[in-house]
Amino acid sequence: MIFRTFVAVALFSATLVSANAASLKRFVDPCEGGKAAFEKTVYAKIKTDCAECHAPGGRGPTFVLADTAAAYMRVKNYVDFVDLSRSVLGIRAGNNHCLKENCNEASGKEMKTLLQAWWDGGESSCKTVGKYFTAAITAPSDLPVYLPEKVDAWKRIEWDLSAIRDDLAGTKFSVEAQVYSPGTDAAPAAYRFRKPRMHQGFDPIRIAGVRILVNGKFDRLANAYESIDTVTAPQEVAGGGILEFPVLTSQPLLLLQEKKAGDMFSVAFDELTIVDRPKCKEAGMFKEKVLPILAKADCASCHTTAGTATLPAARASFAMELTDDQLCSAFIQRTNHTSPLRSVVIEMPARGKLGHPIVITEPAAYLDVLQTWMSAEGYLFSKDVTN
Ligand code: HEC
Numbered sequence: 001m002i003f004r005t006f007v008a009v010a011l012f013s014a015t016l017v018s019a020n021a022a023s024l025k026r027f028v029d030p031c032e033g034g035k036a037a038f039e040k041t042v043y044a045k046i047k048t049d050c051a052e053c054h055a056p057g058g059r060g061p062t063f064v065l066a067d068t069a070a071a072y073m074r075v076k077n078y079v080d081f082v083d084l085s086r087s088v089l090g091i092r093a094g095n096n097h098c099l100k101e102n103c104n105e106a107s108g109k110e111m112k113t114l115l116q117a118w119w120d121g122g123e124s125s126c127k128t129v130g131k132y133f134t135a136a137i138t139a140p141s142d143l144p145v146y147l148p149e150k151v152d153a154w155k156r157i158e159w160d161l162s163a164i165r166d167d168l169a170g171t172k173f174s175v176e177a178q179v180y181s182p183g184t185d186a187a188p189a190a191y192r193f194r195k196p197r198m199h200q201g202f203d204p205i206r207i208a209g210v211r212i213l214v215n216g217k218f219d220r221l222a223n224a225y226e227s228i229d230t231v232t233a234p235q236e237v238a239g240g241g242i243l244e245f246p247v248l249t250s251q252p253l254l255l256l257q258e259k260k261a262g263d264m265f266s267v268a269f270d271e272l273t274i275v276d277r278p279k280c281k282e283a284g285m286f287k288e289k290v291l292p293i294l295a296k297a298d299c300a301s302c303h304t305t306a307g308t309a310t311l312p313a314a315r316a317s318f319a320m321e322l323t324d325d326q327l328c329s330a331f332i333q334r335t336n337h338t339s340p341l342r343s344v345v346i347e348m349p350a351r352g353k354l355g356h357p358i359v360i361t362e363p364a365a366y367l368d369v370l371q372t373w374m375s376a377e378g379y380l381f382s383k384d385v386t387n
């Protein structure tokens with residue numbers, strides 16, 4: 001089986017040129033105004049009232065950090081600026097959970113006033129780049145380098161989502177990374193990411209609006225994952241064992257390097273909620289129209305234990321020994337409802353993205369059937385999935 005090599009992303013240098021020329025502010029930073037207001041309000045209080053248990057090594061989750069930028073990102077996970085009274089930080093500051101006056105009713109009231117002052121004093125003028133933020137991790141110094149040799153090697157990097165919320169403990173968000181170009185006089189150095197996905201978790205997750213930040217900044221041009229909007233669930237596998245989640249998109253993402261060493265990567269999400277496993281409404285149509293095409297293409301020859309010996313990655317990333325209903329759910333998680341043609345189940349087996357063998361011999365018919373089924377399913381995520 002011949003695998004197509006990953007094709008370099010065209011337009012990369014053209015994009016850079018136009019970005020430099022643009023007057024629009026390209027990078028969104030952690031928001032200096034919001035951070036300055038945070039330091040004067042909420043940060044001052046948590047340093048005195050909450051550090052005992054919420055500084056590193058304390059009994060509670062860590063959010064009182066000496067690095068104010070890191071503390072700012074961490075604390076924002078507990079704040080809902082849309083409705084401050086819903087903020088976990090304000091509720092906790094006044095619910096007596098610490099059995100001290102540090103978090104009695106008066107403390108709760110004070111926290112609510114400070115949250116409002118944080119918002120009014122600067123946060124309200126920040127451009128939002130997401131609602132939930134991972135901790136920042138240092139770019140590994142041993143990332144494989146693609147250019148000039150065109151080496152197709154990647155290294156997985158991952159963020160532990162327990163920094164965001166307790167119910168996400170154990171779940172990780174990962175991407176594969178490489179240094180796309182070490183940089184030349186003409187073009188700056190850049191990282192390339194692919195295969196964003198959850199892994200190691202046990203619960204289905206509604207995920208939307210993914211942005212990878214370099215040193216806390218979001219590059220508006222590096223927005224390939226911003227449109228992710230789906231429910232993603234750990235695979236169901238007979239006998240258990242594999243907990244890999246579906247790949248969220250087959251698109252690559254290029255990000256400029258800021259420092260020669262020590263760039264920090266973090267991830268912002270608009271939505272990250274535990275929900276029910278998605279179920280197909282149109283499983284009947286899926287069985288009747290889609291399954292025969294999959295049988296003809298013999299997906300199972302690689303995507304079941306039968307193919308494991310030669311191509312272990314196929315079953316590890318998509319185990320297809322499933323009931324028809326389970327397979328329908330697995331398929332729907334690999335579709336893209338905003339741009340159907342960008343669905344992973346189209347781009348990989350029909351177009352050879354991410355080095356997948358092209359196994360669909362009649363792509364037009366496949367696209368037609370899939371689009372009919374997808375539109376019958378409707379946009380299931382925002383409407384029908386509740387937590
Ligand atoms: C004496 C220790 C102690 C102090 C002081 C303390 N906490 Fe906590 N806090 C904990 C522990 C332990 C937990 C984790 C167990 C739990 O959820 O109650 C926790 C959990 C939390 C959580 C996480 C809730 C979640 O759902 O993930 C928040 C937010 C919080 N505390 C806020 C505060 C704030 C704000 C203050 C200061 C005004 C404070 N705490 C002071 C011990 C403390």
Ligand code: HEC
Pocket residue numbers: 001245246247293294297298299300301302303311313314315317318334344345348349354355356357359360
């Ligand atoms: C000749 C072997 C082979 C056949 C046949 C095959 N695949 Fe794959 N498939 C692979 C391999 C290998 C991977 C893992 C690629 C990777 O991620 O590096 C994969 C990965 C995938 C993924 C990504 C899964 C994820 O979430 O990461 C999808 C989707 C997929 N295949 C769909 C299909 C469909 C649909 C068919 C049938 C129409 C099919 N494949 C047939 C080898 C095969």
